[in-house]
Amino acid sequence: MSERLPRQLHPGAWWLWAIGIGAAASRTTNPITLLVLVAAVGCVVAFRRTDAPWARGFSTYIKLALLVIAIRVVFRVLFGSQHGTTILFTLPELQLPDAAAGVRIGGQVSLEGVLAALYDGIRLATLLLCIGAANMLANPKRLLKSLPPAVHELGVAVTVALTVAPQLIESGQRIRRARKLRNAGSGRRGFVRGVAIPVLEDALDRSLVLAAAMDSRGYGRHDPQSRSSSFVTGALLLGGVGGVCVGVYAMLDGTAPRALGVPTLVVGCVVAVLGIRLGGRRVRRTVYRPDPWRGAEWAVSACGVGAAAVMFVASAVDPANLYPSLQPLRWPELGLLPALAAAIAMLPARLAPPVAVRPASSVSRDVAVAA
Amino acid sequence: MIEFDRVTVTYADAAAPVLRDVSLVIPEGELCLVVGSTGAGKSTLLGAINGLVPHFTGGTLAGRVVVAGRDTRTHRPRDLAEVVGVVVQDPVQGFVADTVEEELAYAMEQLAVPAAVMRKRVEETLDLFGIAELRNRPVRTLSGGQQQRVAIGAVLTAHPRVLVLDEPTSALDPGAAEDVLAAIGRLVHDLGVTVVMAEHRLERVIEYADSVVHVARDGTVQHGTPGEIMRISDVAPPVVRLGQALAWEPLPLSVRDARRRAQSLRELLDRHADAPVAEPIPAGACLLSARRVVVRYGDTVAVREVDLDLHAGETLALMGRNGSGKSSLLWAVQGSGARQGGTVAAGLDGVDPALLAPVEARRLVGLVPQSPGDLLYLPTVGEECALADRESGSARGTCRAILERIVPGIDPDAHPRDLSEGQRLALALAVQMCPRPAVMLLDEPTRGLDESAKHRFAAFVAELAAEGHAVVIATHDVEFVAVAADRVVVLADGEIVADGPTADVVVASPVFAPQVAKVLHPDPWLSVAQVERALAGARS
Structure with a gap:
């Protein structure tokens, strides 16, 4: 294999990989397995993230994940029904009227209950970290760029909307500062009149200017479309997306009927692709420096899908390992197949092409400064 | 085409x-x-x-x-x-x-x-x-x-x-x-x-x-x-106005055209009129004194240990590149912006406006921000004026009277957003002038103003200075500075690199010199009005 040039992997590949691991994690509550999966994800992030601003927040995601676990456990301790025999401690119980039967506040706290909440929290946290990792490895805005032409306008709308939030904050700060200068009357009514209305006016003005600028630059140029064909396109797209949603839900929820999962997903995908093809026919536009989809992209997304597949197999072969018993309490163990899944999940740390350390231009500028 | x-x-x-x-x-x-x-x-x-x-x-x-x-x-x-x-x-x-x-x-x-x-x-x-x-x-x-x-x-x-x-x-x-x-x-x-x-x-x-x-x-x-x-x-532009004043034919359009024509004018001015002496900076009472002011945003230092004194009757222009710290300095001096170091003493008692409640601070130092519309939010000019009177505890009609002095005849029922740039600036300035602060700071006021609006605005600034206020104007507009300011401070990277009477600072500067100064270089003439007055004096 010749030496690979540094480049950015297609964002779609990273997202497929992350979703695959998320699907794998959803198959188990075994904390050891989940932690190994998290370690695999963290390892890939450490090796293959860029130094872009969105790639610097893994610690934030970890804090968020810990918060999710903590909330889950605390709620279970306070409100959950505590089946189990190993009582850790007893909280004062709030006596509720009969109408609220089934709801419990306080009372005995069992080890089994707390562990169940902890396992569940870890699973949620793992899913969250997978999404976080995808976010850091691939700029979500670049993912929008790779959208098919039919939904391109939607992508632009999202991009523009994403810039609105910081702008609103900025104009809010500016106007609040100005208000302080004038020391206008305080109070809620004063706030609405003095800050909210000017900020909204500002936002409206900006969006009108932006709309005019985009119009002048050719945004929204396409061939006229007949009513019936736009109806067909819309129906196909909506139906397809609906199918995909139902399919994914059925796949991830272990209790849903088997027949609902894969077939609905496949049919939904086909219908959506048809709709996108049909809609894209009338749009003429090109993409600047499109992200290529090459071997590395196939490999990375295969790793995600592979990890998920191994866990699906594992759940058929050895479900006891994936859902460790709480009654009786048993120490969870790392099974062979889950370990294999984690190993596959970690492969992109080597399979993905190395990242460019920093943009070439800033290097040359530094060199110029040094000279 | x-x-x-x-x-x-x-x-x-x-x-x-x-x-x-x-x-x-x-x-x-x-x-x-x-x-x-x-x-x-x-x-x-x-x-x-x-x-x-x-x-x-x-x-x-x-x-x-x-x-x-x-x-x-x-x-x-x-x-x-x-x-x-x-x-x-x-x-x-x-x-x-x-x-x-x-x-x-x-x-x-x-x-x-x-x-x-x-x-x-x-x-x-x-x-x-x-x-x-x-x-x-x-x-x-x-x-x-x-x-x-x-x-x-x-x-x-x-x-x-x-x-x-x-x-x-x-x-x-x-x-x-x-x-x-x-x-x-x-x-x-x-x-x-x-x-x-x-x-x-x-x-x-x-x-x-x-x-x-x-x-x-x-x-x-x-x-x-x-x-x-x-x-x-x-x-x-000023070169054209100069050509019109001297009835040059054809009219000069660039400094180069005018300079080639101005040989005789320079000689005439040399012989008959005294070159304008740099007007001595009016030495009124010190209204505000800032020492070693520091403003930083994270790692960037926007204002680096700047000293600034403002005197009664003075009009000061604050110039410098975009991002050289002009706005940050104004906001820091006013007291409502960030300030990480240094002291500001305003008024005769020398209090720091940052320590006062906003209502007290604006009695000492007023500021009109870069987009004057930010100060306005009521549906009509009349309501804005009435609110400004109430907020500042002034007699009813104070704000309206100031507004009439700057730009007469604005419809009180007009919406502030429907006003022209110049009228909106006038309204914001009138609102901020209501408590009669001794020091008035203006951030980029001439942006979007046309020639006649600038003239009116310059005339009002001169009136304020004559009444004993100190006015600071942060601006890029060299022609406006030549007409309106009597002292210029140039900032670069948050530090003061020049401070002195307008003529001393701008005449020799390739970027900040107004057109008339370039035409009549090396004598320190700044505006067409100055030249016209000198010629009228020479003829009489």
Whole structure:
């Protein structure tokens, strides 16, 4: 294999990989397995993230994940029904009227209950970290760029909307500062009149200017479309997306009927692709420096899908390992197949092409400064 | 290339048309400058070129506009995208993408230009505007001049034959404006692009123009050579005013023209009039004294240990590049902005305004921010004035009376957003003047003001100074400084690099010298009015 040039992997590949691991994690509550999966994800992030601003927040995601676990456990301790025999401690119980039967506040706290909440929290946290990792490895805005032409306008709308939030904050700060200068009357009514209305006016003005600028630059140029064909396109797209949603839900929820999962997903995908093809026919536009989809992209997304597949197999072969018993309490163990899944999940740390350390231009500028 | 045939534009609910019976032809490869007072319909004329008027703005357009053979009645702006490139006034508001490179490619993506061609054109445009090293930078982090060049580049990648620019240099410091104008000049001379440009800062652009379109207040237009139009125009740069005052024929349009004609004037002034002595800075009581003021945002130091004293009766201009710390210094001195170090002592008791409640602080130091509209939020001018009186505890009618002094005759029922730039500034200034602060700080007040509004504003500032206020004006407008300020402080990278009487600081400076000073160099004449007074004195 010749030496690979540094480049950015297609964002779609990273997202497929992350979703695959998320699907794998959803198959188990075994904390050891989940932690190994998290370690695999963290390892890939450490090796293959860029130094872009969105790639610097893994610690934030970890804090968020810990918060999710903590909330889950605390709620279970306070409100959950505590089946189990190993009582850790007893909280004062709030006596509720009969109408609220089934709801419990306080009372005995069992080890089994707390562990169940902890396992569940870890699973949620793992899913969250997978999404976080995808976010850091691939700029979500670049993912929008790779959208098919039919939904391109939607992508632009999202991009523009994403810039609105910081702008609103900025104009809010500016106007609040100005208000302080004038020391206008305080109070809620004063706030609405003095800050909210000017900020909204500002936002409206900006969006009108932006709309005019985009119009002048050719945004929204396409061939006229007949009513019936736009109806067909819309129906196909909506139906397809609906199918995909139902399919994914059925796949991830272990209790849903088997027949609902894969077939609905496949049919939904086909219908959506048809709709996108049909809609894209009338749009003429090109993409600047499109992200290529090459071997590395196939490999990375295969790793995600592979990890998920191994866990699906594992759940058929050895479900006891994936859902460790709480009654009786048993120490969870790392099974062979889950370990294999984690190993596959970690492969992109080597399979993905190395990242460019920093943009070439800033290097040359530094060199110029040094000279 | 651009043809207007008896065009009349009337907006909905408007009593009179904005443009009246406009017929003109702008040939290919011309740089055409659109001039006129604010609100005269310059933007409407520009918008009509690519069909934004009336397709986007509404209103009715009678007559015909044809650009490169395409009629705007049947072509929407997006259908003209490869023919006309439009750059909006504030380039940041027109940016769609995040990074420079993607922004440059955006228009081509919409026009379905093949990927290989796009790649090549982006590289060419990066080189043409000298912005190659910015290619991966987020557009919002660039300086004003860089943003303006990126915005022009971004429409140019679609290879339009007409470029429409709305005040491309108004918000820029003199150096950045030079960069942008040089880029525009290259497009006209090397690539044969037809450029139509509206600009208030005539002194910067008039010498590059091949023709000028003058939009009068009643909506009629005249189109002719710069020399012809400057004779009848409402607005004119100082060199033209100087030529008019001395009845030079033909009128000079550039400093170079005027300097070649000015030999005899310089001799006359030398013989008969005393060169204006740098007026001694009025040594009133010290109203505000700032010591070692530091403002920093994270790692960037915006203001670096600046000392500043303000005296009664003084008008101080704060100049310097965009981002040199002018605004930060004003806000820090006023007390409501960030200040990480140093002391500010205001008033006779020498209190720090940052420690006072806002209502007390504004009695000592007032500030009008860069966008004066931020201060206003009520639906009518009358209500704004009444509220300003209540907030500041002044007698009823105080604010209205101040407003009348700055700009007389504003309709009290008008909405502040419907006022012209100059009227809005006047209202914001009147609101802030209500508690009669001893020190008044103004951040970029002349942006968007036309010549007559600037004159009125300068006259009011002079009145304030005469009443014993100290006025500080942060600005890029060298011509305004020459007329209005008696002391100039130049900031660079947060430090004061020059501080002294206006003539001493600006006359010898290549960037900050006003046109009259350049024409009559080395004598320190700053404004046409000064020269006229001296000549009148010499004749009598």
